[in-house]
Amino acid sequence: xxxxxxxxxxxxxxxxxxxxxxxxxxxxxxxxxxxxxxxxxxxxxxxxxxxxxxxxxxxxxxxxxxxxxxxxxxxxxxxxxxxxxxxxxxxxxxxxxxxxxxxxxxxxxxxxxxxxxxxxxxxxxxxxxxxxxxxxxxxxxxxxxxxxxxxxxxxxxxxxxxxxxxx
Numbered sequence: 001x002x003x004x005x006x007x008x009x010x011x012x013x014x015x016x017x018x019x020x021x022x023x024x025x026x027x028x029x030x031x032x033x034x035x036x037x038x039x040x041x042x043x044x045x046x047x048x049x050x051x052x053x054x055x056x057x058x059x060x061x062x063x064x065x066x067x068x069x070x071x072x073x074x075x076x077x078x079x080x081x082x083x084x085x086x087x088x089x090x091x092x093x094x095x096x097x098x099x100x101x102x103x104x105x106x107x108x109x110x111x112x113x114x115x116x117x118x119x120x121x122x123x124x125x126x127x128x129x130x131x132x133x134x135x136x137x138x139x140x141x142x143x144x145x146x147x148x149x150x151x152x153x154x155x156x157x158x159x160x161x162x163x164x165x166x167x
Contacts, residue, residue: 003030004044007051016059023052067157074154078147085143092136099129 003026013019026048036044106122109115 011051011055
């Protein structure tokens, strides 16, 4: 009963992908062979099924551990990204408030020669602030997209493949 001995040795492997295919092939081969002589009884079939069950139980346990590890790592990453996003949002809010303040000062300058110089300074400041705001907005969008992507991936890992094995 070489097929049974091979199944029992295969049940201990950690190469789950190759072994899964081998178990499927051996099962198909067993179906082609058909019933074994009565003198052997059901023992070989029971040994084969036990080896197959043991293998798939180990494979499932490994997959579950891996899912938990991946989801934990992603959960921590999402937390870090959310903290970063919140910091970016606060920085963005401060810059927008600063821009509003500079625009207000610019509008309330008296029309004098000295205020003309101040006006130029305020306009330069406004341009710098606007550039920084655009940069912060782009970075915030990038981080928010990354958070959403990681959350989707985490949900997929925890939920597993969809119906019919769709990914």
